[in-house]
Amino acid sequence: MKLFIYHAPEETPTDKMPECAIAVDVLRATTTMATVLAGGGEAVQFFSDLDKLVEVSDKFPAEKRLRAGERGGAKVPGFDLGNSPLDCKQEVVEGKRLFISTTNGTRALQRIQEAKTVITGAFVNLTTVVEYLAKNQPENVWIVGSGWQGSYSLEDTACAGAIAAHLLEKTKLSIDEVAGNDEVVAAMALYSQWKDNLLQMFKHASHGKRLLGLDCNDDLKYCSEIDTLDVLPMQQEPGILKRQG
Ligand code: MLT
DSSP states (O other): OEEEEESSGGGSOSSOOOSEEEEEOTTTHHHHHHHHHHTTOSEEEEOSOHHHHHHHHTTSOGGGEEEEEEETTEEOTTSSBOSOGGGOOHHHHTTOEEEEEOSSHHHHHHHHTTSSEEEEEOGGGHHHHHHHHHHHOOSEEEEEEOOBTTBOOHHHHHHHHHHHHHHHHHHOOOHHHHBSSHHHHHHHHHHHHHTTOHHHHHHHSHHHHHHHHTTOHHHHHHHHOTTOOOOOEEEEETTEEEEOO
8 A cells, every 4th residue: 555645636646546645625624524424414516616506506406405615715606604613503404415615625636536436535534534444455545634825734635644654654654655655754744743732733724824813713623633534525426426435
């Protein structure tokens, strides 16, 4: 098994796809997706384009759908939800399909959706991702941070490093056996520095600061908690994630 970490979807190779691809958008899309599926959401269907989301979701029964739209951290007017995991309580999402478009997270997912297996990772469901990798040992794995409009995001790379670090611990494989690119070693070092104070790291991150400016302090705290959810979102058909297992 070789892991490759890319800080943003724009950095991934364009001429191939891995056996397994993991999208990471800690603040906040992949945290929100895990929350929805853990709360009994029927599925999460993702779109990079808002108009396409509206067109497709219009054909879905209104009582069984929720539309979530976020741009620049803020809720898109006219949508049911923005991208806060705190709005995705069980009583809101149970039995519903979430149609979601966010600034970067859903773009990252679209970039990797042709991979044989597509899953999403965040700190809230870290162990489910690690256990999947340890059990299935895909030959090559991309962990793709969503970044911010093509550039690096501290929190996504730290989460990618957490996946790598916990995987080594669980499998007893060495870093040289697993690291497919230098980014893996760097991401593990980043996680190691901040693992006991992820919330503080989020407050130094550019998107963390953006969210604090939007009064989303509680979102940062929620997203910084490790293993609060026992759920692995996995793509079942192109663009549609469901709870695995
Ligand atoms: C994104 O896709 O860029 C994020 O999830 C933004 C957010 O915090 O809503």
